[in-house]
Amino acid sequence: MENLVQAYNTTRAHTQNLCKPLQIEDYTPQSAAFASPPKWHLAHTTWFFEELILKKHVTNYKVFDPSYGFLFNSYYNSLGDRIQRGHRGLITRPSVDEIYKYREHIDREMNVLLKNLPSHEVLALTTLGINHEQQHQELLITDLKFTFSHNPTYPKYKDTNYTCKAPKTNEWLECTEGIFTVGHTTDDFCYDNELGAHRVFLEPFKIAKDLVTNGEFIAFIEDNAYKNPKYWLDNGWQWLQNNQISHPLYWKSINGKWHQYTLSGLQPVDLEAIVTHISYYEASAYAFWAGYRL
Template sequence: MSDHDLPLPRRDLARRFEAVRRHTLTLTEPLSAEDQAAQSMPDASPAKWHQAHTSWFFEALLLRPHLPGYRPLDESFHFLFNSYYEGLGPRHPRPQRGLLTRPSLDEVRAYRRHVDSHIRQLIDSCTDAVWAAIAPTLELGLHHEQQHQELLLTDALHLLSCHPWRPALIDAPPAPIAAGTSEWLRHDGGLVEIGRDVHQRNAAETGFAFDNEGPRHRVWLEPFEIASRLVTCGDFLRFIDDGGYREPRWWLSDGWATVQQQGWKAPLYWVADGDDAGRADSADGSGSGSGSGSGSRWSVFGLHGLRPMDPAAPVMQLSFYEATAFAEWAGARLPSEPEWEAASALPGMAQLADQAWQWTRSAYHPYPGFRPLEGAASEYNGKFMVGQLVLRGGSLATPPGHTRPTYRNFFPPAARWQFTGLRLARDARPRTETPA
């Protein structure tokens, strides 16, 4: 084993474990026990369930197989809080997680404390050989919990959007968005490398990566241009005012059918003044403001409650269908994920990972030579590589330090309750030569 293949030091990973676990509880502080038990749609999960499931992950993948004499707090939790790990047994149906009124929130918190104390015991007591085997799974569990921290926020936001009060999750004004002009940045294309060699640490690639981020490989790119900033609410309002949701020519066939079926007229959480039908109160989270947009003043519901739309803020809660329709209307397109990753290093690229996840035009497929993690963690990513589109970047709800340029997020094309937006791209214009 080389120095670069060694697991992270115990003390460092133990500190990270404490910090990540504590942050999950911090995120739930504004939520009542009732808030944390409710499920607003099948794709969302109660905050209580997120807290229990992230504990289940450490218990199922680390404590049960690696801590001698470990005794679960409650054997039934193994069934209740499994998400999709078929190899670890049956599970409670996802659409019915909101029916789990028991265990109580207090009992879930006790479950977290039980798991935490035994993870500390495992870290302190295991041999070096066991540590080398379990440290990658422990690190995976921390990044898994950070993913659920973002999901906890997006799911809670959807839940609160269904309430007539539209209560704020964060009782403070949002940070102002600095207005900036978006410019076209050129990438000359050619043979580029993307992805990570994720199955071993090496000197060139430090830090964590999920298995779906690798292996590193080469792709050929034609010259392209990409916007330096994200599409704003003001930009998207012009699309609405130009009849964007009424004109089928901008839309993919499936997208237009979804618009008609769901009655979309604006991004999720946009509410036209005087329109109280804008709550995301449909079973699939498809509700939106019913105003036409033209001549209307809009408000947007977010983590800070319902506030007047900021034209300079990046537009969010967009489906892939809406993103592609806007790009078509704007005479542009979405970037492919190799284009996005290659462009992420360009000088002038702004709002890469701190505002909204950015839809790409790439299907979520395995990279050449992809192989999943071993054991139960093999189900983490690979089995979802069908029917999904890749998003790149990060969002204002993503925990700090969780993202990187190779990160591959993914959702089905109609999903729009996440902090998802877009960045435009286009084929490069021919260079103009200066006369001699």
């Protein structure tokens, strides 16, 4: 039980630590329907514990604010109506301060509940909620980067740009043919899409150990591959044309040199770093151009 309480509090604290570099103006903007504001992530992950656990498992529990169920539900149709996804950035009220008070309230209630020998259902839901919040931690930074990248000042989130390099081996990993079990098979936590374990037969194949670098991907760009339909799946080619895509997300050509927006601002593309923020279509086209497949 102590481990679960610690995991809960550690996870909740980490979400707020991710927001420490933000200024108050950063919490609310929404740059696209798929990119939620940091304030919404803070509130939604809190709503999860209130809606699925506290309201159902604490006698005479009083909700923090009745309107939050509508404002901070996401896609849980069975749990009531919700604001349109693309309108999350319009929630200027409640304030950021109120959302942090909401988190404090829920954390107090959850700690009391967890320290009083709750049922197996509460423990399972808490574990689910922790994993759910960890997902939103990744989403929070992903969405924030997308929003910051649309700011013409290219604001810095942290000094670290989080680009990664990997050693080049030019080696391939060989996988023999066989029957393999796919899916979750233990009693440990998993999401429902990991269930339904089944066997599959795989033909023998090789997979490259090396990750594609920015420098290698620039060669793909400079070969006019973004303008050559023979490398692209039909849906991918339509995606290019409809969205006028000619380079990876966050890349920008300045005076003939490639730059990319990172969490530490706009910087020259590191040729040795691993290429990131490309779509499945771009990855597939690159592999075909290079003489391989995904």
